[in-house]
Amino acid sequence: MTSCVLTKVCADFERRFAEFAFEPGFAAAVDQHVAEIRERLGAHSAGLEPPAPDRTALADYALGFVDALTETGWHEPVAYDYAVCRLTALSYLVRRHRLVAPRT
Incomplete structure (x- = not known):
């Protein structure tokens, strides 16, 4: 179940990455959301490369968010x-962070 919700979210929304090239406001907003999610899940650090979030915690968060929507x-x-x-x-x-296998 953990990877199911993450796989579904990726399948539905990774196509939006292409919009970063011509929507800088969208790219900036997503960057802020990434930072907020990391903060919420405790996956932040002072280093240049933040650690990967815990996959189970991220999946639980995603499931709750999708359920609310x-x-x-x-x-x-x-x-x-x-x-x-x-x-x-x-x-x-x-x-x-390669938390689930990429789609083929």
Whole structure:
């Protein structure tokens, strides 16, 4: 179950990485969300290269976030909003730290 939610989030949101090239505001917002998630999960450090977040903790956080979005009836917009930024940040952390196997 741990990797299922992370795999699903990546499958749905890693395609948004391409938008970083032409949406600097989106890239900056996702960067801030990455930092906030790291802080929330205690995966921050003073070093230049932050450690990988705990996969189980990240999956639990992602599952709670996705469940909350489902309960509110959220649908992904064409543009980006808070939820898109957060889900893209989760995807980034998963891919950056290879927390689940890449899609083939």
